[in-house]
Amino acid sequence: MGDKLEKVLLSEEDIRAGIARLAAAVDADYDGEELLLVGVLNGALMVMADLSRALHNPITLDWMAISSYGAGTKSSGVVRILKDLDTDIKGKHVLVVEDIIDSGLTLSWLLSNLRQRQPASLEVCTLLRKPDAAKVQIDVKYVGFDIPNDFVVGYGLDYDQRFRNLPFIGLLAPHVYS
Numbered sequence: 001m002g003d004k005l006e007k008v009l010l011s012e013e014d015i016r017a018g019i020a021r022l023a024a025a026v027d028a029d030y031d032g033e034e035l036l037l038v039g040v041l042n043g044a045l046m047v048m049a050d051l052s053r054a055l056h057n058p059i060t061l062d063w064m065a066i067s068s069y070g071a072g073t074k075s076s077g078v079v080r081i082l083k084d085l086d087t088d089i090k091g092k093h094v095l096v097v098e099d100i101i102d103s104g105l106t107l108s109w110l111l112s113n114l115r116q117r118q119p120a121s122l123e124v125c126t127l128l129r130k131p132d133a134a135k136v137q138i139d140v141k142y143v144g145f146d147i148p149n150d151f152v153v154g155y156g157l158d159y160d161q162r163f164r165n166l167p168f169i170g171l172l173a174p175h176v177y178s
């Protein structure tokens with residue numbers, strides 16, 4: 001890691017506590033319902049793995065891969081589906097699982113795409129949100145942590161595909177991307 005990270009923003013313990021809070025809220029809200037978790041690859045990998053194991057209600061999992069970022073740190077606003085769902089979500093209770101909501105552009109595109117498939121319900125659970133970066137207003141039912149508008153890596157989040165395997169979330173040193 002060396003000088004690539006400025007500091008640890010959320011420790012493993014912080015993340016574990018945040019996931020437990022999210023799971024308790026989701027379990028309470030979907031009690032008695034079967035829920036489909038839709039993970040957004042690749043960033044949501046760790047959140048999906050840990051959130052799904054913290055839930056007690058029956059769930060199924062599916063994945064979408066979309067691309068909105070190049071190698072840089074700014075949303076391009078252009079979204080492409082790289083991998084679509086394997087599941088037909090019509091009539092199902094769907095919870096989109098995200099690592100981070102930055103401008104919200106990617107998620108807002110994804111939600112309108114999924115809404116056209118007529119799920120019984122559609123909500124969002126994200127580990128991180130950057131309120132100061134929001135460019136579109138999105139109702140997000142489950143938020144783990146609101147964080148400052150800085151580029152973060154670790155726990156699934158990458159810079160140029162690196163750092164995803166860090167067990168904590170750190171602030172990337174500005175000299176790495178400027």
Ligand code: XMP
Pocket residue numbers: 043068069075098099100101102103104105106107150151152153154157158159
């Ligand atoms: P938008 O701006 O569309 O972006 O809400 C959402 C996606 O952009 C990525 N993203 C980040 N990735 N550190 C990262 O490693 C960050 O600070 C960051 N901010 C946004 C991420 O893939 C997210 O799904």
Ligand code: MG
Pocket residue numbers: 040041042043044099100
């Ligand atoms: Mg992502």
